Amino acid sequence: MTGKDGGADLEPIGNTPVVILVRPQLAENIGTVARAMANGGLFHLRLVAPRDGWPQQIAWRASSGADRLLDNAQVFKTVEDAVADLQHVFATCPRPRHIIKPLLTARGGALEMREMTNRDLKVGILFGPERTGLENDDFAHTDYWIRYPLDPxxxxxxxxxxxxxxxxxWWMATEQTPQRQLQTNGTHIANKGELENFMDHLVKELDHCGFLRNEQKRSGMVRNLRHFFQRGEVTDQELRTLHGIVSELVRGPKKDNL
Incomplete structure (x- = not known):
């Protein structure tokens, strides 16, 4: 059952954790899970005793093109069978339970999984049924718990x-995108020479119009202007615009605007 897009480019990259849905109730949810997995580079989906059986066409319609994950999904009768070939199993735990196991945040769990998969170990993550979550017997097959620190x-x-x-x-554990960057499109951050060229232009015209006529304050005012333009990352395009503004101000209003 492959949809229109087919998810042709969704090929597993490296050793990634297996997502295991335990007794999922709605096929639409399985489809949206596949969509979420594909966003984060997770490609292996296992289903334990899906309530309505498998496959269900509606799951493909809900996956937004993550079809390959659904095409390759494996179905198991029990959690024990679903985790038999794994070395480590994590379980999402929405509420505290009276069992002693390491408890991690999602970020901490992702880092642990990265370390394990880098050692070629096979890892899985259990997610429980929509209404009830995982049962104690399910947790018996797990090694770590993951609990999301959300608003209590x-x-x-x-x-x-x-x-x-x-x-x-999982994806962000190795993602190298800078946390902050300036989108400059076709221009570039102005260098010191370009900034100095603009400052020369600006100061020349400010001297000419008399704005810097106070000799005692002149050096401080120029210094403040230089700090103002160098404090941020002014782009080449912005400097060209400022050059044009200064030139037009010097030229003054057109006669037909008087």
Whole structure:
């Protein structure tokens, strides 16, 4: 059952965790889980005893093109069978339970998984049914718990949202995109020479119009102007615009505007 897009480019890259949905209830949720997984570079989906059986065409319609994940999804009767070939299993845990296990945030869990998969270990993450979550017998097959530190007044997530958080943290564990950058498009950040050229132009015209006539204050005013333009990352295009503004101000209003 492959949709229109087919997810042709969604090929696994390296050793990635297996997402295991335990007794999922709605096929639409399985489809949206596949969509969330694909956003974060997770490609291996396993289903344990899906309530309505498998496959279900509606899942493909809900996956927004993440079809390959659904095409390759594996179905198991029990959690024990689904994790049999894995070395480590994590479980999402929305509420505290009376069992002693390492408890991690989603970010901490993603870092642990990265370290494990880098050692060629096979890792899985269990997500429980939409309404009830995982049962104690399910947790017996896990090694670590993951709990999302959300607002304690409202910690309700649907299944796809829960998977999306883990997929995002998995991806961000090695993502190199700078946390902050200036989008300059076709221009570039002005260099010191370009800034100095503009300052020469500006100061020359300010002297000419008398704005810097106070000799005692002149050096400080020029210095403040230089700090103003060098404080941010002014672009080449912006400097050209400022050159034009200064030139037009010097030229004065056109006769037909008088």
């Amino acid at each position: 007044r409202f910690m309700s997530l649907n299944l796809a949202q829960a998977v999306m958080i883990m997929a995002y943290e």
